Amino acid sequence: MKKQSTDRDMIFRGRFEVIEPYLYLLPFMLGVVVFTLYPVINVVLMSFKQDYSMLTRGFSSWGFGNYQKTLTDANFWQAIRNTLRYVLLVVPISLVLALLIANFLNQKLKGSAVYQSIFFLPMVTSVTAVGLAWKFMFNNRGVINYFLSFLGVKAIPWLRSSQMGAYNMTALVIFGIWNIMPFTIILLLSGLQNIDPQYRVAAKVDAASDVRIFFRITVPLLAPTIFLVGIVNTISCFKVFSELYPLFGGNPGAMGNLYTVVYYIRTSMMTYQDYGVASAAALILFGFIAVFTFAQNGIRKITERRKVR
Amino acid sequence: MRHVYRFFIYLFLTVMGLIMFLPFLWMFLSAFKTSAEVTASPPVWIPSSFSLINFQLAFEKAPFLRYFINSVVVMISSVLVTTVTSILAAFAFSRLRFPGRQTLFSMLLSMMMIPFEMLIITNYTTVIDLGIYDTIWALILPFTSSIFYTYILKNFFDTVPESLYWSARIDGASNWHYLWRVMVPMARPSLTTVILLNALASWNSFMWPMYVIIKDTNRTLPWGLQVFTTEAGSNPEQQMAASTVVVLPMIILFLFARKYIVGGVARGGLKG
Numbered sequence: 001m002k003k004q005s006t007d008r009d010m011i012f013r014g015r016f017e018v019i020e021p022y023l024y025l026l027p028f029m030l031g032v033v034v035f036t037l038y039p040v041i042n043v044v045l046m047s048f049k050q051d052y053s054m055l056t057r058g059f060s061s062w063g064f065g066n067y068q069k070t071l072t073d074a075n076f077w078q079a080i081r082n083t084l085r086y087v088l089l090v091v092p093i094s095l096v097l098a099l100l101i102a103n104f105l106n107q108k109l110k111g112s113a114v115y116q117s118i119f120f121l122p123m124v125t126s127v128t129a130v131g132l133a134w135k136f137m138f139n140n141r142g143v144i145n146y147f148l149s150f151l152g153v154k155a156i157p158w159l160r161s162s163q164m165g166a167y168n169m170t171a172l173v174i175f176g177i178w179n180i181m182p183f184t185i186i187l188l189l190s191g192l193q194n195i196d197p198q199y200r201v202a203a204k205v206d207a208a209s210d211v212r213i214f215f216r217i218t219v220p221l222l223a224p225t226i227f228l229v230g231i232v233n234t235i236s237c238f239k240v241f242s243e244l245y246p247l248f249g250g251n252p253g254a255m256g257n258l259y260t261v262v263y264y265i266r267t268s269m270m271t272y273q274d275y276g277v278a279s280a281a282a283l284i285l286f287g288f289i290a291v292f293t294f295a296q297n298g299i300r301k302i303t304e305r306r307k308v309r
Numbered sequence: 310m311r312h313v314y315r316f317f318i319y320l321f322l323t324v325m326g327l328i329m330f331l332p333f334l335w336m337f338l339s340a341f342k343t344s345a346e347v348t349a350s351p352p353v354w355i356p357s358s359f360s361l362i363n364f365q366l367a368f369e370k371a372p373f374l375r376y377f378i379n380s381v382v383v384m385i386s387s388v389l390v391t392t393v394t395s396i397l398a399a400f401a402f403s404r405l406r407f408p409g410r411q412t413l414f415s416m417l418l419s420m421m422m423i424p425f426e427m428l429i430i431t432n433y434t435t436v437i438d439l440g441i442y443d444t445i446w447a448l449i450l451p452f453t454s455s456i457f458y459t460y461i462l463k464n465f466f467d468t469v470p471e472s473l474y475w476s477a478r479i480d481g482a483s484n485w486h487y488l489w490r491v492m493v494p495m496a497r498p499s500l501t502t503v504i505l506l507n508a509l510a511s512w513n514s515f516m517w518p519m520y521v522i523i524k525d526t527n528r529t530l531p532w533g534l535q536v537f538t539t540e541a542g543s544n545p546e547q548q549m550a551a552s553t554v555v556v557l558p559m560i561i562l563f564l565f566a567r568k569y570i571v572g573g574v575a576r577g578g579l580k581g
Contacts, residue, residue: 020484021407028398031454032417039431040423046430054434101325104318117567118326121333124563124570126513128531129552132538133336136545141350143335181329183578190575210314232578239426242515249539262426270520275430282427293422 047279054273066276067284075267076281079259085169086260087237090176095230097177098184099222103214105185106192123182131246134175135159138247159247161254168253175243180236184229191225192218224303231296235289241266261285336556339549340364347546363550367537373551375526376533379445383529384511387452391507392500394454399462400488404474414463417456429520436521447521448529452511458503461577465499466492502573505566512559530555 046052047066049059070076101119105112122130137143138158145155158171199221203213219226241262244252252258259267261281268278339347340363341356367373401407402414436447469492477487493500518532528536534555538548563570 017484018407021401021405021410024397024401024405024484028394028454028459031394031451032420032456034435035432035451035454036420036423036428036456039428039435040420042431043427097325101322104322107318109318109322115322115326116571117564118330120567120571121560121563122329123574124509124513124559125333125556126515126531126534126552126559128513128515128535129555130332130336132534132548132552133332133339136339136347136549137332137335141348143331143352146350146352178329178332183574186571186574187578229578235424239424241426245515245535246538250535265426265430266520269430269433275434278430282430286424286427289422289424 043279043282046275047283049276052276054275059276066280069274070277070280070284073277075259076264078257079261079264079281082169082258083238083240083261086173086176086240087234089173090180090237091230091233093173094177094180094184094233095226098181098188098229099219099226101181102185102188102192103218105189119185120182122179123186127179127242128246131175131243134171134178135247138171159254165253165255165257168248168255168258171247172240172243172253172258175247176237176240179243180233184233187229187232188222188225191222191229195221224299227299228296231292231299235292235296238285238288238292333556333560336549336552339546340553341550342546344544344546347544347549363544363546364554366544367547367551367554370547371533371537371551372526373530373533373537373554376528376530377554379448379527380512380529383445383448384508386449387511388504388507390449390453391455391458392504395458395462395503396488396493396496396500398454398459399466400484400492402459403463403466404492405484418460421456421460425517429517433520442521443523443527445527448514448518451517455507457577458507461503461573462496462499465496469495498569501566502569502576505562505570506573506577508562509559509570 048062048064050063050065051060053059105115105119109115139145140155140157140160144158145153148156156167158167160167195218199217200213203217208216239262240260244250244258244260244263248254248258252260252263262285265278265281265285268274268281338354338356341359341361342353342363343357346353346356402410432451436442436451439446439450441447441450473491474487477491482490513531514529515531515535518529519535522528522532525533525536534548534551537551
């Protein structure tokens with residue numbers, strides 16, 4: 001084997017130093033191989049094993065049966081529809097709100113630290129625990145309907161089954177937006193802080209209004225960051241799951257129709273013991289995520305190249 | 310005009326801040342309410358007395374003390390082990406030379422985009438095969454190494470000038486000594502960030518414990534809380550008291566370490 005080595009390398013290269021790097025890597029790689037690498041390979045294999053049995057670990061044959069089963073399951077399509085709906089509502093709304101908040105927080109306000117602490121709090125708290133607070137707030141006679149009553153809105157059955165099943169989804173989306181806000185604000189704020197303040201100063205000298213500065217300078221300069229945050233949030237919203245538990249007592253919505261993709265994976269596995277379908281669904285989810293990750297890497301590479309110039 | 314604009318900003322931030330804080334406010338206040346107060350309509354905001362009776366009742370109905378201890382044990386063990394394995398691996402990738410180093414590292418980076426949801430199916434059977442199903446080990450062992458935290462630490466180690474390494478080596482320091490005596494103390498800010506992010510993730514972890522823990526006494530707080538609310542059908546005020554117990558330690562941690570946590574999220578959030 002050819003090895004590039006400098007003189008200095010030669011001085012210290014004893015026999016031990018050849019194996020030393022592997023000793024440093026061993027404990028880390030052990031965990032990675034057992035709990036990440038092997039599961040990835042295995043889930044791909046499992047998705048093609050037909051009639052897999054958890055007890056015997058046997059299967060009848062290789063094939064696309066699991067994918068066929070998954071793609072013809074009405075519940076799976078329900079899950080895809082719900083998940084896409086959730087993504088399409090949560091990601092844009094949270095981006096717009098977070099952009100406004102981040103932009104204001106960036107303008108050297110009094111009490112900025114207090115505001116930041118409050119805005120960032122949902123990031124560190126358990127979804128299950130705060131979700132319970134939301135559940136009681138969404139009650140028919142809860143705080144949210146109480147506030148809405150001032151606007152003349154009749155009590156909305158947010159978490160109950162009703163003819164308008166959309167209320168369940170709306171409640172989930174509101175909780176989801178609230179949850180993802182801190183992360184979104186932090187990333188946009190740090191993007192804003194990377195913008196050279198000279199642009200703003202120059203615009204102010206030209207007597208541009210704040211609104212104009214926001215739309216003509218801040219937003220265009222921040223565009224790559226906004227895109228990236230949008231993609232990262234899309235990926236994390238695709239995995240919506242834990243939010244369902246506290247709101248609906250562990251059920252997928254009050255009418256059982258609020259399946260999400262990850263929820264579908266869990267029921268296939270734990271309720272129906274169908275590991276093949278669970279694996280196939282997981283790989284379809286991964287397909288979505290992979291597309292967005294490649295888009296993310298592409299955008300990042302383009303913007304980094306621009307920075308170098 | 311400027312004053313009007315400023316006023317509008319404060320108004321907007323205050324209203325949004327109140328909305329963001331409302332669930333916490335409702336949770337903390339309800340934890341002290343009587344069952345009549347918590348369901349009253351129109352809502353009663355301030356409880357008539359601040360007695361700890363709801364906490365006491367919740368802790369009697371379900372073993373929340375046990376959940377709490379389990380959460381602490383799982384968090385400390387997994388953070389401790391992950392930190393050590395990440396330091397060692399980050400050092401190897403940053404400073405030591407071995408064939409295939411670059412290839413291996415970029416392979417690991419590409420594995421970061423794999424969602425944990427996809428690994429659960431196999432990890433579930435692995436945990437059964439290892440004979441640690443429904444034990445606290447099932448919550449610790451799968452979380453003993455992290456590509457993401459290794460990546461953050463390696464990035465920091467890369468910024469330390471090479472000359473420092475070689476002068477230490479010429480003075481007779483071994484790699485091991487250099488790592489623990491020079492690099493690790495220097496990496497304290499990055500290490501703090503990694504430890505805090507890891508602690509948060511471990512404490513709030515819900516999905517995985519739900520898969521692998523059945524026995525009541527092996528549950529951690531979020532999972533224990535979820536079962537408490539569905540099985541016991543208990544009163545909202547007790548549920549809010551229990552939720553407060555889950556949420557408060559991390560809020561206190563956050564208030565003390567906000568800069569590290571926010572900085573870590575800002576730096577790591579966009580790396581896929």
